[in-house]
Amino acid sequence: MKRKGILIILDGLGDRPVKELDGKTPLEYAKTPNMDKLAKIGILGQQDPIAPGKPAGSDTAHLAIFGYDPYQTYRGRGFFExxxxxxxxxxxxxxxxxxxxxxxxxxxxxxxxxxxxxxxxxxxxxxxxxxxxxxxxxxxxxxxxxxxxxxxxxxxxxxxxxxxxxxxxxxxxxxxxxxxxxxxxxxxxxxxxxxxxxxxxxxxxxxxxxxxxxxxxxxxxxxxxxxTYPNIPMKFTEEWKVKAAAVVATALVKGVARAIGFEVYTPEGATGEYNTDPMAKAKKVVELLNDYDFVFLHFKPTDAAGHDNNPMKKVEMIEKADEMIGYIIDNIDLENTVIAITGDHSTPCEVKNHSGDPVPLLIAGGGVRADYTESFGERECMRGGIGRVRGKYIVPMMMDLMGRTEKFGA
Amino acid sequence: MKRKGILIILDGLGDRPVKELDGKTPLEYAKTPNMDKLAKIGILGQQDPIAPGKPAGSDTAHLAIFGYDPYQTYRGRGFFExxxxxxxxxxxxxxxxxxxxxxxxxxxxxxxxxxxxxxxxxxxxxxxxxxxxxxxxxxxxxxxxxxxxxxxxxxxxxxxxxxxxxxxxxxxxxxxxxxxxxxxxxxxxxxxxxxxxxxxxxxxxxxxxxxxxxxxxxxxxxxxxxxTYPNIPMKFTEEWKVKAAAVVATALVKGVARAIGFEVYTPEGATGEYNTDPMAKAKKVVELLNDYDFVFLHFKPTDAAGHDNNPMKKVEMIEKADEMIGYIIDNIDLENTVIAITGDHSTPCEVKNHSGDPVPLLIAGGGVRADYTESFGERECMRGGIGRVRGKYIVPMMMDLMGRTEKFGA
Known part of the structure; x- marks a missing residue:
């Protein structure tokens, strides 16, 4: 039985406790009924895009999450831009x-x-x-x-x-x-x-x-x-035998998606900035899911709010993203879909840059074993059933639930 | 924003359930109000100095915790002695x-x-x-x-x-x-x-x-x-661009600290034996923190009690260490410091030697995401937010919270 997959990356999602948010992180503080619903029926965990303690760039982190060792493949951001x-x-x-x-x-x-x-x-x-x-x-x-x-x-x-x-x-x-x-x-x-x-x-x-x-x-x-051109082939769509599309506004991430074989869409209103239109993206994802096996949705402004050390703006952007996700899950057959939500890295407000903290990870949909978690947040992810994994295992776990992995051995 | 770091290694800390301690480990049985306080505001986990099930020596374990693969660097204890x-x-x-x-x-x-x-x-x-x-x-x-x-x-x-x-x-x-x-x-x-x-x-x-x-x-x-001399450079202080000091009495561990560029101090009364003066060490740590970015504190007698199969002595030594830690946290600015506490390896009383059990790990201080844990002990560490990591990630995680890591990628 084959399922479709949606990978949603809320750029720079992870954060650290913020005093003005009562010691919560922006993700913990934000009202996210849709992601919380997915947390309840799904499974949480923490992912390190590269390794514990190592800050990843947006490009290297996306490479890692798509399964490519950035130390092997990365030859500078200019190529992806x-x-x-x-x-x-x-x-x-x-x-x-x-x-x-x-x-x-x-x-x-x-x-x-x-x-x-x-x-x-x-x-x-x-x-x-x-x-x-x-x-x-x-x-x-x-x-x-x-x-x-x-x-x-x-x-x-x-x-x-x-x-x-x-x-x-x-x-x-x-x-x-x-x-x-x-x-x-x-x-x-x-x-x-x-x-x-x-x-x-x-x-x-x-x-x-x-x-x-x-x-x-x-x-x-x-x-x-x-x-320059990476020196090894990165054929995501061939390796996994999927038709894959990306909904992205940010050039750097568009470039990564193009490099690994995704067809890239930027719906009108999707800007990659605070003013982006999340619903335009949500609608595009639902539409593309008719034609594609795997859809990657990138949401940038969560990262910008971290860089700007603006916790309330980050909360607002996470709540916007939650509405976007709400539209998606209301308009797909969740039993026949695997949906993963994570960040490419943490961008804690106090750091105003990427950090090496692990990133919250949520997987829900058909076939997923639920854990005991109740909501999507850094602390709840610490007791999630996925445990702490490297970013490069996210796609294999999704593809396995999607019925698209191959057995090694007899 | 940069923070200072304190790494405290209670040698041989980890243990197994002991009958005469009501089935608890020495760390669980001991009264450790200061470490418990740090556990509440911080984050726990388990670390394998080398790999799950592999007993590490004090020298190889310290090398691993400082980030050096002991299989690559270790050329015998005599060098460090x-x-x-x-x-x-x-x-x-x-x-x-x-x-x-x-x-x-x-x-x-x-x-x-x-x-x-x-x-x-x-x-x-x-x-x-x-x-x-x-x-x-x-x-x-x-x-x-x-x-x-x-x-x-x-x-x-x-x-x-x-x-x-x-x-x-x-x-x-x-x-x-x-x-x-x-x-x-x-x-x-x-x-x-x-x-x-x-x-x-x-x-x-x-x-x-x-x-x-x-x-x-x-x-x-x-x-x-x-x-003999390790065959690769181990330049901790250069790699991390920190001024680093160690407070150690045990020659072997002094040697490891010297080998990687730490300035080593042994305050009067610090013997590395049961009779050691933990407060002399605590005071030295607080004093050194004025001049150094990273201070490593080593406490030996917990290990000796494990080797001697003396659980009550181990409890006593852990309680001594807790007082030492209490003095430190009462005399530093915890929000601007990252403090990690762990052992170099487990020395279970029943084994009377090092074992391959994972070692309790605690990280607290500025920027740390708290988990749900309430006290510092083997069982509580199993549900800690750090999860189970290799020893070599402790320092990168600390340095990241200390604002001293570098991003890979854009």
Whole structure:
């Protein structure tokens, strides 16, 4: 008997006790009737995306959860960012994640250029693509908000290059470091690219308008995350013999999903930001479940609230996610579906970044042995029947309940 | 946000149910209000220093807990014993752990020479260093009590040599076995050394006095634990970018701490024996926490009580340790500290030796997600929120809560 599967990742879900939430975590504090219902009929646990105590990035964590050892496969975020904005890379391309930023008198005053809009960023990117000339062919495209992607064609060998992002405002941009001769060449190209792009951006009408309006101008590029093609095949859909779709707005995660063979959908209203429309995503998941065996749903703003150290916003986003999940479970045949809910990593408010804490995990649906747990939260997950497992076992456990695993031995 | 860390290892802490303790373990039976308080606000679990069912030595277990795979790094206890008594070894030195013992008519009648005092042992060691001549340069120094260290300069290649310790009284000493030509040479040197030392010891005034007093004489050396320099770097303090100190009395554990870059302190009154002064250690820990990021506190006599199959003594030692811990937590800012308490291994009274049982683990302090546990004991640890982890994850989990881990990925 075969079931369908839904994997829901609430980005950065796990947290630590928060004083203003009466010592509860945001997930414990939030009203989540739908996830609690799934906890009651399902099974809970804790998962370490990489290993106990090791903070994972969103890209490495997703790789791990999809079953790929990030230490074996990960070759930098730039690759996934590029796939995520729909670029198809060649094996010798080198890709970067880029921020539009604000520079004043040599100091980065805003790493996100006042969170410039997607439309503005795309127009600025177009101007750069058309007007900047450097010694190699390049592709420069806007992603969402202040984010963009740069691809240097044929430069993969120079992947050991650093970044110019100082990672906090009030500092000058770094010079690009490099570890070998190939990377030195890339570093020089990047310095030239950043300088020429700066000149194009400075005089662009969008920035003139922003300056007039008193908004931070997008007059500088911060470049990081050099990434190339992973050196091993990651054929999720072939390995598991499933037709798989992803509902994602965030470019980096879109890229991971594309890399492993998922067809990626971003319904209108899904932005990856606080203003995202969870119901648009929920409806898309239910719709896709008619045609696909496995649907992956990614929800980003829980992570943003952790980075922003805003516990009440995280609570609000978790409650939004719970409504989204409510719509899904009300519109599917749960007995013939396996649904897993987890985060890719913990992003505790107090840390304002990813931590190495384990991540709450819930599995419910057909075939699932229920445990004694009553609600979905960090503490309740500690007594859950799944125990504490590595992230890479989530998909195998789901696929097994879905009737899609193969016996090893006789 | 960065926190400081305290790792407390109560040697041999774990045990099995003991009939005379109403079927409880010593840790469950002991009154431990301070550790119970930490259990309530913190999180419990079980850790396997090496792997489930595999008994670890104190040296290999400490290596594992500090994050070093003992199968990769361990090259014999002698190395750590030598470092522990303050010797600085060369890479081609071969070091041994030595016991002063009593031999009568060719039979070892006491493997510890009536637990001879440190002062007597040091004087006997001096006599051996001055009067014994063998074909290679050697260093022979007393450690604590009946313990001593022998270093054969430049003989590292002969590390595949056995021991002469029969490991129980009433038997003759073994002859040194060997696995290759280099080790054969070492075995011959050791036989000669033991014989010549025996002659020096027999006629030494200390032994004449002991004989007169009816005490077991220290007239023989039992040599074991050939050890050389580990073949990989173990740079705890560099890896974690912390300033680290250890409060330890036991030479072997001092040696491990020195090997990985800790500065080692042994406050007056800390003996590593039943008579140790736990408050001297507690005060030292609190004092060191002003200057260091990470302080490791080792408490030995819990292990001795297990080896001696003395459950009530183990209870007493655990209660002493609890007072020590009480002083510490009353004198630090717990919100800005991460405190972990565990054993290096279990030493169940019924086994009278190390066992492969998992070891109780407690983590409390700032950022820690509490679980439902109420007290520190083997059974309660089984339902703890940490779950069951390998010893090597303790430090990463602590460092993560201390804000000192690095993200892998973006």
């Amino acid at each position: 590029a796939l995520g904005v729909g670029l198809d890379l060649d094996e010798d391309d080198l890709a970067f994640r880029v921020n539009f930023a604000t520079i004043e008198n040599g100091i980065i005053t805003d790493r996100r250029a006042g969170r410039i809009s997607t439309e503005e960023a795309h127009e600025l990117a177009k101007a750069i693509q058309e007007n900047v000339k450097i010694p190699v062919e390049f592709i420069f495209v806007g992603a969402t908000g202040h984010r963009a992607v740069l691809v240097l064609k044929g430069m993969a060998k120079g992947y050991k290059v650093g970044e110019n992002d100082p990672h906090e405002a009030g500092k000058p941009p770094h010079r690009f470091e490099y570890a070998d001769e190939d990377s030195k060449k890339v570093a020089e190209i990047l310095e030239e690219f950043v300088q020429k792009a700066h000149e194009v951006l400075e005089k662009h009408p969008i920035n003139k308008k922003r300056r007039k309006e008193g908004k931070p101008v997008a007059n500088y590029l911060l470049i990081r995350g050099a990434g | 030598a470092l522990g008594v303050g010797l600085d070894l060369d890479e081609d030195d071969l070091a041994f752990r030595v016991n002063f013992a009593t031999i009568e008519n060719g039979i070892i009648t006491d493997r510890r020479a009536g637990r001879i005092s440190t002062e007597e042992a040091h004087e006997l060691a001096k006599a051996i260093q001055e009067n014994v001549k063998i074909p290679v340069e050697f260093i022979f120094v007393g450690a604590t009590g009946h313990r001593a260290v022998l270093v054969l300069k430049g003989m590292a290649k002969g590390y595949k040599v056995g021991e002469n310790d029969p490991h129980e009284a009433g038997k003759p000493p073994h002859r040194f076995e060997y696995a290759d030509e280099d080790s054969k040479k070492v075995a011959e040197i050791l036989e000669e050394f033991v014989q010549k030392a025996h002659e020096v010891l027999e006629k030494h005034p200390i032994n004449k006095k002991r004989r007169k007093e009816g005490k077991p004489v220290a007239n023989y050396l039992l040599i074991r634990g050939a050890g």
